[in-house]
Amino acid sequence: MTIELVRLDDRLIHGQVVVGWGNALGIECIVLVDDEISHSKWEQDIYAMGIPGNMNLVFATVAEARTRMSEFRDAKYKIAVLLRSVKDAVRLCDGVDAIRSVNVGGLHMSEGRRERLPYVYLTDEEASMLHGLAERGVAVSAQDVPSAAPVPAADFL
Secondary structure, three states, X not given: OXXXXXXXXXOOOOHHHHHHHHHHHOOOEEEEEOOOHHHOHXXXXXXXXXXXXXXXXXXXXXXXXXXXHHHHHOXXXXXXXXXXXXXXXXXXXXXXXXXOEEEXXXXXXXXXXXXXXXXXXXXXXXXXXXXXXXXXXOEEEEOOOOXXXXXXXXXXX
């Protein structure tokens, strides 16, 4: 499988993802999955500035990414899929067997969320959605940086 990482991170593309995870996993392509950003050339240009020249960047809606998952899985290069919302991650994983794990990275404080880990804040609904993914066989864990030990879903949901 060449989908090396499916990550929930509300900042999407930033140094920790590009340098930390990108270098550790040898990522050659980032697929940024977001319905709004995939339709905003301005936002795409901003995110593209954070990508090194040797890394490709693909923007896709959740629906587009779902239809391309087998293509991404069978690609000859290493891919990281980034999403900023739990809801989008659940939509992407629903019925897609190419996604076997989801890494919960930086989900920061906002209205209705409470701290589950120092870098993971979730509403009860978001926690329930991630728990549902785990019950369906997707390995859900939290891990802020590659050198940290992954925290299993049962320990933070």
